[in-house]
Amino acid sequence: MAKRTRRVGYGLPVVLAIGVHIVALLLTMLRLPESEPIPSSSSVVQATLVSDVTATDKAQYAKEAKARAAKRQAEEAAQQAAEQQAQEAAREQAEQQAAQAQAEQQAAADAARAEAQRRQQAAEQAAAERAEAARQQQAAEAEQQRQVQIQKQKAAEAKKQAEAEKQRKAEEAKKQAEAEKQREAEEAKKQAEAEKQRKAEEAKKQAEAEKQREAEEAKKKAEAEKKRQAEEAKKKAEAEKKRQAEEAKKKAAAEAKKKAEAAAKAASQNALNDSIANEEERIANAQQSNQASNSFINLVKRAVEDQWHLPPNADGSLVTQVRVRLGPSGELLAATVTRSSGNPSFDRSATQAVEAAAPFRELQQLDAGLQRRFRDFNLKFTPGDIQ
Amino acid sequence: MNDSMSIPHLIMNASLVVQVVMLLLLAASVASWVVIFQRSFALARAKKAQREFDERFWSGIDLNELYQDVPENHEAQGAEHVFRAGFREFNRLMPKTRSSEAVLDGVQRSQRVALSREEDRLNANLTLLATVASASPYIGLFGTVWGIMGSFQSLSMAQQATLSTVAPWIAEALVATAMGLFAAIPAVIFYNRLSSIASRLLGEYEDFAEEFHSILHRNLQGRGSSQSA
Numbered sequence: 001m002a003k004r005t006r007r008v009g010y011g012l013p014v015v016l017a018i019g020v021h022i023v024a025l026l027l028t029m030l031r032l033p034e035s036e037p038i039p040s041s042s043s044v045v046q047a048t049l050v051s052d053v054t055a056t057d058k059a060q061y062a063k064e065a066k067a068r069a070a071k072r073q074a075e076e077a078a079q080q081a082a083e084q085q086a087q088e089a090a091r092e093q094a095e096q097q098a099a100q101a102q103a104e105q106q107a108a109a110d111a112a113r114a115e116a117q118r119r120q121q122a123a124e125q126a127a128a129e130r131a132e133a134a135r136q137q138q139a140a141e142a143e144q145q146r147q148v149q150i151q152k153q154k155a156a157e158a159k160k161q162a163e164a165e166k167q168r169k170a171e172e173a174k175k176q177a178e179a180e181k182q183r184e185a186e187e188a189k190k191q192a193e194a195e196k197q198r199k200a201e202e203a204k205k206q207a208e209a210e211k212q213r214e215a216e217e218a219k220k221k222a223e224a225e226k227k228r229q230a231e232e233a234k235k236k237a238e239a240e241k242k243r244q245a246e247e248a249k250k251k252a253a254a255e256a257k258k259k260a261e262a263a264a265k266a267a268s269q270n271a272l273n274d275s276i277a278n279e280e281e282r283i284a285n286a287q288q289s290n291q292a293s294n295s296f297i298n299l300v301k302r303a304v305e306d307q308w309h310l311p312p313n314a315d316g317s318l319v320t321q322v323r324v325r326l327g328p329s330g331e332l333l334a335a336t337v338t339r340s341s342g343n344p345s346f347d348r349s350a351t352q353a354v355e356a357a358a359p360f361r362e363l364q365q366l367d368a369g370l371q372r373r374f375r376d377f378n379l380k381f382t383p384g385d386i387q
Numbered sequence: 388m389n390d391s392m393s394i395p396h397l398i399m400n401a402s403l404v405v406q407v408v409m410l411l412l413l414a415a416s417v418a419s420w421v422v423i424f425q426r427s428f429a430l431a432r433a434k435k436a437q438r439e440f441d442e443r444f445w446s447g448i449d450l451n452e453l454y455q456d457v458p459e460n461h462e463a464q465g466a467e468h469v470f471r472a473g474f475r476e477f478n479r480l481m482p483k484t485r486s487s488e489a490v491l492d493g494v495q496r497s498q499r500v501a502l503s504r505e506e507d508r509l510n511a512n513l514t515l516l517a518t519v520a521s522a523s524p525y526i527g528l529f530g531t532v533w534g535i536m537g538s539f540q541s542l543s544m545a546q547q548a549t550l551s552t553v554a555p556w557i558a559e560a561l562v563a564t565a566m567g568l569f570a571a572i573p574a575v576i577f578y579n580r581l582s583s584i585a586s587r588l589l590g591e592y593e594d595f596a597e598e599f600h601s602i603l604h605r606n607l608q609g610r611g612s613s614q615s616a
């Protein structure tokens with residue numbers, strides 16, 4: 001038996017036993033610090049249920065305030081931009097309208113003017129026509145008269161001649177024969193009369209033809225003139241219109257260019273505005289979620305209020321803040337007093353109210369981001385109400 | 388968990404009697420664990436030695452050689468101790484008496500003594516485990532009852548009895564029970580396990596003693612017949 005067996009000593013067992021106890025103690029101790037930082041690290045956002053909250057909440061508030069300010073600025077900027085745009089648009093529109101109006105007015109004026117001109121011209125023409133016609137008539141009349149006079153003169157001459165002849169003839173007839181004289185006189189008279197009549201008719205015809213021709217000519221002329229003038233006016237109006245249209249177009253183009261430039265400027269300005277808009281959207285989302293969460297917070301508050309039994313020795317000045325941490329399905333993980341009121345029974349009543357109100361199953365109805373957010377929030381208890 | 392409700396905080400805030408009870412329980416727990424480790428090692432070693440001796444004894448070695456091979460300052464344990472006690476007695480009695488019955492009686496007696504000592508050694512300190520296992524729940528319960536008594540005494544002074552006024556007291560009182568159970572449960576488990584190992588070893592020793600006795604008896608019968616012949 002080479003091997004020497006000895007009694008087993010107590011040194012090693014004692015060390016081992018103490019080791020076992022230390023391990024056991026550490027297990028109970030370690031669980032506490034371990035269990036706390038994990039939720040606190042996961043609770044990036046604390047519920048802003050109370051007005052005066054922890055530093056992280058304040059930071060968040062500040063952030064929110066900043067965001068709000070940014071949003072307001074963005075809104076203002078947007079508003080300004082919108083206003084500017086609106087103004088621009090209005091101005092543009094006004095300008096356009098003005099241009100249009102102007103164009104219209106001009107056109108109208110032109111048209112009026114043209115019309116007036118035309119009318120005037122027409123009137124003038126008509127007047128001229130009339131005048132001409134009158135003149136022509138007069139001329140015709142005068143001619144007629146003249147012709148008549150001439151004829152009369154002629155007639156008178158003829159008469160005279162005839163008389164003279166008559167006298168002479170009469171003398172002759174007197175001399176020759178009174179019958180013949182009478183016949184000749186009659187013949188002459190007849191001839192004269194025929195001649196006169198023919199001449200008068202001729203003159204009349206001529207005058208009439210002349211008049212007609214002249215009237216026609218005048219009419220033609222007037223018509224041509226009218227046409228020409230109308231065409232001219234039309235052309236002018238068209239040219240004017242074209243010009244105005246071009247001008248308007250040009251103006252519009254310039255305006256558009258200006259607008260585009262402004263838009264570009266706005267776009268470049270909105271390089272910042274874009275991000276602001278994004279943030280705005282985010283804030284809008286946040287606000288929406290805030291609304292959703294407010295209902296959840298109100299629910300929690302009501303449930304906790306219902307379960308809160310105020311200790312009899314609590315006076316109105318006590319304030320305690322309880323941090324509530326929830327599991328994913330709304331079950332209560334922990335309700336700890338983060339700011340004691342100094343009255344332990346009051347503190348305990350607050351935590352017990354939260355414990356009694358749990359679980360908050362409504363948490364499951366919130367969406368994932370909000371759920372994460374509302375797994376950790378603070379409740380402030382004051383006698384009278386829970387804030 | 389609230390910091391004011393942590394176990395160390397509760398222990399520090401407990402009343403004196405409860406604290407003493409807790410200290411006692413802690414000591415009992417430590418002691419029971421010391422015994423558990425010590426006995427575990429000792430029994431493991433005894434099992435190993437038993438196996439080795441068994442192999443050696445039944446390898447066909449001469450008994451005198453086996454007896455003398457063992458150094459004197461070595462304290463024999465287990466079956467070896469039984470063998471040595473019996474063989475020494477046999478050697479001592481052989482020259483003095485011719486009666487084989489007397490020799491065998493003496494050997495048997497000395498073996499019985501050796502066995503009794505081995506049993507004693509195997510079961511040493513296991514009684515402590517048994518005591519801790521059975522007593523520490525009661526001790527813990529005592530601490531709890533004492534703590535609850537204290538809580539009710541303080542409650543009588545309060546105007547309004549809410550759960551919140553009783554809860555800390557009961558919590559710290561219940562820590563005592565928890566500690567009692569913490570000490571008792573391993574003690575019970577290991578007491579059962581260690582005592583079963585010890586009794587099995589003891590059975591093996593007894594079996595060996597009987598076998599050795601039969602060997603000696605066979606030898607004596609042979610010698611008696613040769614002498615008579």
